[in-house]
Amino acid sequence: MLAPRNLGQAGDRGGKVTMEEISASGKNPTMADVAARAGVSRSLVSTVFREVPGASPVTRARVLQAAADLGYQLDNRARMLRRSRTRLLGVVFQVQDAFHSDLVEAMYPVAAAAEYDLVLSATTETRPEVDAIDGLLRDRCEALLLVAPQQPESWLADVAERVPTIAISRRIAHAAIDVVMTADEEVVDTALKYLTSLGHRNIAHLDGAKIHGASDRRRSYRKLMKRQNLGEFIRVLEGGNTEVQGIRAAEALAREQDSLPSAVICYNDRVAVGFMFGLRAAGIRVPEDISVVGYDDVHMAALPFISLTTVGQDAAATARSAIAHAVRRLDKDATPGEMTLVPPYLVERSTTLPVRQAPAPLSR
Amino acid sequence: MLAPRNLGQAGDRGGKVTMEEISASGKNPTMADVAARAGVSRSLVSTVFREVPGASPVTRARVLQAAADLGYQLDNRARMLRRSRTRLLGVVFQVQDAFHSDLVEAMYPVAAAAEYDLVLSATTETRPEVDAIDGLLRDRCEALLLVAPQQPESWLADVAERVPTIAISRRIAHAAIDVVMTADEEVVDTALKYLTSLGHRNIAHLDGAKIHGASDRRRSYRKLMKRQNLGEFIRVLEGGNTEVQGIRAAEALAREQDSLPSAVICYNDRVAVGFMFGLRAAGIRVPEDISVVGYDDVHMAALPFISLTTVGQDAAATARSAIAHAVRRLDKDATPGEMTLVPPYLVERSTTLPVRQAPAPLSR
DNA sequence: TTGTAAGCGTTATCAG
DNA sequence: CTGATAACGCTTACAA
Numbered sequence: 001m002l003a004p005r006n007l008g009q010a011g012d013r014g015g016k017v018t019m020e021e022i023s024a025s026g027k028n029p030t031m032a033d034v035a036a037r038a039g040v041s042r043s044l045v046s047t048v049f050r051e052v053p054g055a056s057p058v059t060r061a062r063v064l065q066a067a068a069d070l071g072y073q074l075d076n077r078a079r080m081l082r083r084s085r086t087r088l089l090g091v092v093f094q095v096q097d098a099f100h101s102d103l104v105e106a107m108y109p110v111a112a113a114a115e116y117d118l119v120l121s122a123t124t125e126t127r128p129e130v131d132a133i134d135g136l137l138r139d140r141c142e143a144l145l146l147v148a149p150q151q152p153e154s155w156l157a158d159v160a161e162r163v164p165t166i167a168i169s170r171r172i173a174h175a176a177i178d179v180v181m182t183a184d185e186e187v188v189d190t191a192l193k194y195l196t197s198l199g200h201r202n203i204a205h206l207d208g209a210k211i212h213g214a215s216d217r218r219r220s221y222r223k224l225m226k227r228q229n230l231g232e233f234i235r236v237l238e239g240g241n242t243e244v245q246g247i248r249a250a251e252a253l254a255r256e257q258d259s260l261p262s263a264v265i266c267y268n269d270r271v272a273v274g275f276m277f278g279l280r281a282a283g284i285r286v287p288e289d290i291s292v293v294g295y296d297d298v299h300m301a302a303l304p305f306i307s308l309t310t311v312g313q314d315a316a317a318t319a320r321s322a323i324a325h326a327v328r329r330l331d332k333d334a335t336p337g338e339m340t341l342v343p344p345y346l347v348e349r350s351t352t353l354p355v356r357q358a359p360a361p362l363s364r
Numbered sequence: 365m366l367a368p369r370n371l372g373q374a375g376d377r378g379g380k381v382t383m384e385e386i387s388a389s390g391k392n393p394t395m396a397d398v399a400a401r402a403g404v405s406r407s408l409v410s411t412v413f414r415e416v417p418g419a420s421p422v423t424r425a426r427v428l429q430a431a432a433d434l435g436y437q438l439d440n441r442a443r444m445l446r447r448s449r450t451r452l453l454g455v456v457f458q459v460q461d462a463f464h465s466d467l468v469e470a471m472y473p474v475a476a477a478a479e480y481d482l483v484l485s486a487t488t489e490t491r492p493e494v495d496a497i498d499g500l501l502r503d504r505c506e507a508l509l510l511v512a513p514q515q516p517e518s519w520l521a522d523v524a525e526r527v528p529t530i531a532i533s534r535r536i537a538h539a540a541i542d543v544v545m546t547a548d549e550e551v552v553d554t555a556l557k558y559l560t561s562l563g564h565r566n567i568a569h570l571d572g573a574k575i576h577g578a579s580d581r582r583r584s585y586r587k588l589m590k591r592q593n594l595g596e597f598i599r600v601l602e603g604g605n606t607e608v609q610g611i612r613a614a615e616a617l618a619r620e621q622d623s624l625p626s627a628v629i630c631y632n633d634r635v636a637v638g639f640m641f642g643l644r645a646a647g648i649r650v651p652e653d654i655s656v657v658g659y660d661d662v663h664m665a666a667l668p669f670i671s672l673t674t675v676g677q678d679a680a681a682t683a684r685s686a687i688a689h690a691v692r693r694l695d696k697d698a699t700p701g702e703m704t705l706v707p708p709y710l711v712e713r714s715t716t717l718p719v720r721q722a723p724a725p726l727s728r
Numbered sequence: 729t730t731g732t733a734a735g736c737g738t739t740a741t742c743a744g
Numbered sequence: 745c746t747g748a749t750a751a752c753g754c755t756t757a758c759a760a
Contacts, residue, residue, distance in 0.1 A: 028504070030753055041731045046755060056729060071526065076502040077445040078753035081736050086441070095465045104459050105488040117499070120484035124469040135481070138440040140392070162435065243667050277669035300664065303607050305641035394737055405747045410739060420745060442737035445752050 029070040038066035049074055080140065087116050089326055090136030092129060093147040095122035098298055099315060100147050103168065106319035107145070114327045116142075123150075133159060143326040146170075148212070164329035164336065166322050169313075170212060175337040178325045182313045183341035184213065188220040190311050190346050191265045191293045192228065199355035200263040200291060201230055206239040206249055206275055208267030217267060235261060239271050246274025247281075254282035260290060262355045269294035269301045269310055276308065276351060287353040297347055307350035317342045393434040402430035413438060444504065451480050453690055454500030456493060457511040459486035462662055463679060464511050467532065470683035471509070478691045480506075487514075497523060507690040510534075512576070528693035528700065530686050533677075534576060539701040542689045546677045547705035548577065552584040554675050554710050555629045555657045556592065563719035564627040564655060565594055570603040570613055570639055572631030581631060599625060603635050610638025611645075618646035624654060626719050633658035633665045633674055640672065640715060651717040661711055671714035681706045 031045045038045065040059060047054045048063040055063070066072075080086045089111055093100040104120065111118050119139055121132040129151050136144060143164040149156055153172055159165055160176035167179050195203055205221040208214030218236060225234050239249045246266070253260070266272035272294030276286045286292050294301055297312025321340045328334035395409045402409065404423060411418045412427040419427070430436075444450045453475055457464040468484065475482050483503055485496040493515050500508060507528040513520055517536055523529055524540035531543050559567055569585040572578030582600060589598045603613045610630070617624070630636035636658030640650045650656050658665055661676030685704045692698040 028753095032753080042753090043732080043755080044730060047730090050755080054729070059729080073498070073501050075445075075504060075753055076499075077441050077450075077504060078736090079755075081439075081441040081445055081738085082753080082755045083736085084755090095468050096462075098460075098462075101459045101465070104486060105490075108486070108488055109490045120486060122468060122472070122484060124472055126469075126473045134437070135440075137437050140439060140441060243669075247668060274667070274669075281669070303638070304611060305607075305638075305645070396737080406737090407739085407747060407749095408745085411746090414739080418745065423745080439737055442752090443739075445754085446737080446739040447752085448739090 028075070029072045030075070031072075033070055034063060034067045034072050037070060038062045086140045086142055088119050088139060088141040089116045089143050089145060089323070090119045090121060090133075090139065090141030091145045091147070092121050092123060092132045092136065092149065095124060097148075099169075099296060099313065102315035103147055103319050103322075106316040107323055110320050110323040114323060114331075116323070116327070130155075137163065142330050145322050145326060150212070160336065164326060166325045168318060168322050171216065178329070178336060179339040180318055180322045180325060181339075181341065182318065182344050184216050185220040185224070186341070187295055187311050187344045188217060188224055188265065190344055191295070192221075192224050194309075194346055194348075195263045195265070195291065195293065195352070196228060196230075198263075198291070198352065201355070202233045202261045203230065203263045203265060204233075204235040204237050204261035206237045206246070206264050206266040206271060208271070209238070209240045209245070211241050211267070214267060221265065233261070237264065239267055239275070241268055241271055243270050243274030243277075246271040246276070247278035250275045250278025250282060250284075254279065254284060260284070263291040263293070263352070265293050266295060269296040269298045269308060272308055272310070272351075273300060273306055276306075287351050291352040291355075293352060295344075297345075301347070301349070309349045309352040310347050311344045312347055313344060314342050392439070393436045394439070395436075397434055398427060398431045398436050401434060402426045450504045450506055452483050452503060452505040453480045453507050453509060453687070454483045454485060454497075454503065454505030455509045455511070456485050456487060456496045456500065456513065459488060461512075463533075463660060463677065466679035467511055467683050467686075470680040471687055474684050474687040478687060478695075480687075480691070494519075501527065506694050509686050509690060514576070524700065528690060530689045530693075532682060532686050535580065542693070542700060543703040544682055544686045544689060545703075545705065546682065546708050548580050549584040549588070550705070551659055551675050551708045552581060552588055552629065554708055555659075556585075556588050558710055558712075559627045559629070559655065559657065559716070560592060560594075562627075562655070562716065565719075566597045566625045567594065567627045567629060568597075568599040568601050568625035570601045570610070570628050570630040570635060572635070573602070573604045573609070575605050575631070578631060585629065597625070601628065603631055603639070605632055605635055607634050607638030607641075610635040610640070611642035614639045614642025614646060614648075618643065618648060624648070627655040627657070627716070629657050630659060633660040633662045633672060636672055636674070636715075637664060637670055640670075651715050655716040655719075657716060659708075661709075665711070665713070673713045673716040674711050675708045676711055677708060678706050 031042045035042045035045045040063060044055055044059060045063050048060050091104060091107065093104055107118060119136060119141055121136050123129045123132050129149060133144065144159065145166050145168060148169045149167055153174055156172065157174045157176055165177050167177050169181050171181060172179055205218065207218055222234055225231060237249050237253060239245055266275060272292055276292050279286050279290060284290055294308045294310035297310045300306055301308040301310050321342060329336065395406045399406045399409045404427060408419055408423060409427050412424050455468060455471065457468055471482060483500060483505055485500050487493050487496050493513060497508065508523065509530050509532060512533045513531055517538055520536065521538045521540055529541050531541050533545050535545060536543055569582065571582060586598055589595055601613050601617060603609055630639060636656055640656050643650050643654060648654055658672045658674035661674045664670055665672040665674050685706060693700065
């Protein structure tokens, strides 16, 4: 009763387990054990488990049965060691970040389709990126997928010299590193076009402070505002990337209530949500007084009592593209340094309204 | 300039890289390469890298230098294969779950302190638990840490028969499986005692529906209400584990407004937050009309505009305990089937108030 | 279709 | 302190 389901006891259908059963206890059974039990050679067991042609159906069945009886499991260590290729893709990500989780989730099926396995290596407060990457290198991953890597470009370039490296969600200009990220300027463009289509002109930008990518976003905002002939309205609000910083920004804005923008584009959803609640707490209505647009489309943005209009990052497309880059480098030895920009998408929800309190559409 | 930092070029301080440099390109350098460059035997290189005594300081330095010049990295596959023990702990978790992420984060330093490495294996929509566990078994992990496993107990028991298995956050009564979880009854007890201390008696329970553990919680609620002589107030509201289900529950409750409880203990924070906003949307004030207590202490609960009073799960303590179980089983061959209950903690925030609108404390 | 034998890059054992 | 020499469990030509 305590015996594992697939580990067939003496007396089970299989029958003649005797020595093997004893020798198998404690140690894991090997291919040799399976071969012995099936009455074939080790290599035949291998062919069966690799699912390559070269074993008769009847042998195949016998081997599989013997393996099941013994509770045999392939040993990845040995198999990877012997094989010329490990078919391993290393993924470095921040385990606490929801968008990173979305990416990892989306990567699994794509990698599997290309017959690669994923090796996850998390970065945390106590586990620096360098350690995470080192582990993957020791596991002999064939390519590295780095989600929002924090290390300096030169260090990442050194890594990329050893193994094909794909940076995700971080712009890096280096000939050895592939990059996959949401088209940053298009994010601002999408938000801006949407807001101007609602009649907004006085559109401010809630900044991401010193976060990676914030300066790019700021630059895009300035550039695109000018292009829309809205240069006179350019205004960058001091923000950050957390809800609390959003609240602070709202409080600061409320204090100088003389000149409110009619809409604000935020660095990300978290700061946007904080900003929105902060405005409301200060007596400024959202969306009636100010429209708010976020970025990321995190889970929270979709909650009915938040319902934040936002420009979303397509995690699935990003993941697909990142794996595709790795596969191109490995299986089609493409040249490194290519960049893929994933288009963002707009999600209209309840934090935006046409400028100046437009009346609800009349039914006529 | 394109050369990896640690891969010392010919002309670098090291000097005489010639054939090795060429042979190393393409293939990863091995211990043999390092040995050759340092002018020692493979086994000495091994002793140096294993950091065991048996190499003179000067040799040690030479080996390390040669390794650095070559950009040598240990090969985990070979090392794990040869070593009697892998010192690998497999962790199965839902990559999308914030509490699981907290656990994983907390596990890293604890495992490192016990000289174990963590192997992460995520379950997702497309990657079933069985696959995740299979992978870890093939990697020859020495123990499995399963966070909130979904498989039936009998199946998990089969796994536990092969390898020491620790279930986290799921109650399992099986002699082969260790369990670490937050003391479930204490959670309800903590919430209940806190609410009664505020004078509440009409305390309802917002249920977790068919989720694992919900029935335990329900049972504890009933039992402890009776123990407090509050049996007449027992009331289980149909809930769930998501914000949207919380909103629905609030709407349902508002419809039968004749008999509102004065406080509600919720299955988790997510459903609690939805419930709270749902109540407010229905014109029921929180906390003035109804006090709301959540469970988990997720990040969102602490946001200023949510500020949910909740009973928290101690992720760090749970992680510590789980690793400790594994280490006890592996290094001190403790007997399986032990259970550790981690005490929860109360976080008083803004969704609870003494019953019947107590006046703000007077300053005198 | 099946079996034989030689590694893959380490660690561990045992001599010098 | 140092260096040969077997394994570890598998894959992969190559032979039968």
